[in-house]
Amino acid sequence: MRLLPPAASDYLEPMCSRYTLTSPPEAVRAYFRYLNEAVFPPRYNIAPSQPVAIVRNTPKGEREMALVRWGLIPSWVKDPRAFKMLINARSESAADKPSFCAALRHKRCLVPADGFYEWTGSVGGKRPHLVRPRRRGPMGMAAIYENWLGADGSEIETMAILTTAANRAVSVLHDRMPVIIAPEHFDVWLDCRAGTTAEIMHLLTPAPDGYLDIVEVSRKLNNPRNEGPEVQEPVSTGTLL
Numbered sequence: 001m002r003l004l005p006p007a008a009s010d011y012l013e014p015m016c017s018r019y020t021l022t023s024p025p026e027a028v029r030a031y032f033r034y035l036n037e038a039v040f041p042p043r044y045n046i047a048p049s050q051p052v053a054i055v056r057n058t059p060k061g062e063r064e065m066a067l068v069r070w071g072l073i074p075s076w077v078k079d080p081r082a083f084k085m086l087i088n089a090r091s092e093s094a095a096d097k098p099s100f101c102a103a104l105r106h107k108r109c110l111v112p113a114d115g116f117y118e119w120t121g122s123v124g125g126k127r128p129h130l131v132r133p134r135r136r137g138p139m140g141m142a143a144i145y146e147n148w149l150g151a152d153g154s155e156i157e158t159m160a161i162l163t164t165a166a167n168r169a170v171s172v173l174h175d176r177m178p179v180i181i182a183p184e185h186f187d188v189w190l191d192c193r194a195g196t197t198a199e200i201m202h203l204l205t206p207a208p209d210g211y212l213d214i215v216e217v218s219r220k221l222n223n224p225r226n227e228g229p230e231v232q233e234p235v236s237t238g239t240l241l
Contacts (some may be wrong), residue, residue, distance in 0.1 A: 003125050009017060011166075015144070016088060016116050016118075016141075016161050016163060016176075016178045017047070017048060017087060017088075017109070017117075018047055018117040019113045019117065019178075020043060020115050020116070020117070020130070020228070021053070021113050021114055022044060022229075025040055025112055027137065028138050029065075029110060030188070031140075031183065033141065033186075034055050034063040034065045035062050035063060035064060038053070044227055044229060045224060045226055045227050046067065047070075047224035047227065048070050049085065051067050051068070052068060052111065052159070053065055053067060053111070054066055054068055054109040054111055055109060055110040055112060056107070056108070056109040056145065056238055057192065061191070061193075063190065066157070067157075068145055068159050069184050070158070071086065071090070071158055071160070072085065072086040072100075072145070072146075073086075073104075073146060073156060073215070074086075074100075075102070075146055075149070077168065078197065080156060081166075086226075087161065087163070088161075088163050089104075089144060090163055090164075091162045091163060091164045091179050091204035092164070092181070093098040094162065097198050100160070102145050103144035103221050104144055104197055105195050106199070107144055107145045107146060107147075107149055108142070108144055108190060108192055109143050109144065109159060110143065110181060111140070112139075112140065112142065112192065113141055114132060114133075114136070114138060115131055115132030115139075116130075116131050116174040116177075117131070117217075118174045119220060127235075128218070128221040129214050129216050130214070130216075130232055131170060131173070131177075131212050131213075131214050132208065132212065132214075132215075133212060134172065134211060134212060134213045135216075140180065140181045140182075140183070140186065141179065141181070142178070142189065142203070142204070143161045143162060144159065144160055145157060145158065145161060146158055146159075150169045161178050162178065162179045163176045163177060163179065164176070164177060164178075164179050164205060167212070168209045170206075170207075170214075172214075177206060179204050180211070188200060188203070189203060197240075207233050216235045216236060217231065217232050217233060217234060217235065218231055218233045220233075
């Protein structure tokens with residue numbers, strides 16, 4: 001897989017534009033039940049254009065973890081460098097959008113994460129918040145992936161995270177949030193053999209109230225080049241919700 005270098009525009013802050021995965025590899029594998037072994041370091045500040053882990057079904061219907069780039073490039077794009085990366089897809093309209101409809105039918109995946117980030121405040125004074133499962137540990141964000149093939153035989157695999165309306169907790173920060181798929185629905189979400197979306201549309205809903213909590217963290221997170229546990233240091237005790 002060939003990864004393109006990040007551009008300045010990759011560091012804008014739409015929803016969802018950053019997340020974290022720090023759970024041990026064995027805990028992530030147990031949660032998502034993929035068959036291949038994958039060893040990876042904790043990542044505290046995952047940003048668009050970076051290589052990221054996804055979980056998907058193989059052609060044999062077995063789960064695997066794979067490495068792709070965050071920022072979807074549809075297969076019909078002629079020049080990826082002239083195409084604005086699509087880091088999110090609105091779940092309500094993805095089935096009708098040329099950039100997303102084929103992947104939603106045929107190439108659904110999960111993005112392992114321990115939480116995602118959202119900001120409050122104005123430019124120059126943005127305050128980052130970590131939104132994470134109240135029980136802690138991994139969760140699966142709904143996503144789609146694509147394979148782009150160049151005329152020279154090069155290949156780029158990319159993904160975009162699906163978003164939906166925010167639940168009550170997240171709405172204090174933003175009106176959108178990632179779609180979070182519960183483990184009991186992983187099989188349905190990842191099974192693309194039918195080539196339709198009817199069987200998965202009921203999953204594209206906000207996370208239940210009470211599933212997430214929110215804590216304000218260090219402004220070191222604002223720089224996507226900062227990586228390490230210090231970016232998650234709370235700025236005050238307790239949680240926002």
